[in-house]
Amino acid sequence: MAAKVRMAFILTVALTAIVILAALTPMTAAAATASVENARDARIFELLDDDQNGSVSMMEFKNNQMLVFYILDRNKDLALTADETFLPADVFASIAGADGKIDTLEFLEIVDSAFKQADTNHDELLDRQEFIALLHRVRNR
Template sequence: MAAKARVVCTLIAALAMHMHIAATAAAASVESARDARIFELLDDDQDGSVSMMEFKNNQMLVFYILDRNKDLALTADETFLPTDVFASIAGADGKIDTIEFLDIVDSAFKQADTNHDGLLDRQEFGALLKRVRNR
């Protein structure tokens, strides 16, 4: 009887692990699909890259993506800006509102454009989103 209990426990543990792996993979797949859709929305001319102009044209979409708690203000943990840069933009209230955000779009784009070609490809854009999410 004890042997059967061990087998059952082992099977349950294996099933739970499988379900966890499947759920993690599904979440990653959903996030990847969402990122691809965001990129497509920013890529107005559908040429496979986001130019500075396209980025600026859609900067409020970017703001709402960064604003994880949807309070219409960005805190330091919702951006990938260095602490001193964030502080200089945010001012006394410690938050970046929509007006202040519009002033930093150029800097964010340039920082994300790691190959300095004036465009964000899918990889650079994905890295930007990953940095934002992991903060």
């Protein structure tokens, strides 16, 4: 009898552990994803901040925007298709020309506009918070 009680207790503990781990797994995965995203965002900011002064000027932004374009342009045809960007379909469509692609001039126009909108304190610099907010807005559109 004691062996059955002990086995039932062990089984209950094991099942409880499994249920707890299953409940925590989605939170852990979400936290891991957020952590990776935050690290990536920080690295992008550091790459754009050429002089490493903690902010990205319009000049730094412009100097690097074509680099960003070329990185996104995986097939190197000087036009971005929807699958080469992380933009939601409706946002991509509103930017893309009649050909359904974003060419370099269209890209430069939206990047300039994005910088101005992101510069919420109008000091012509993007601090880390403004830059991260810009990335979140683009991702969540």
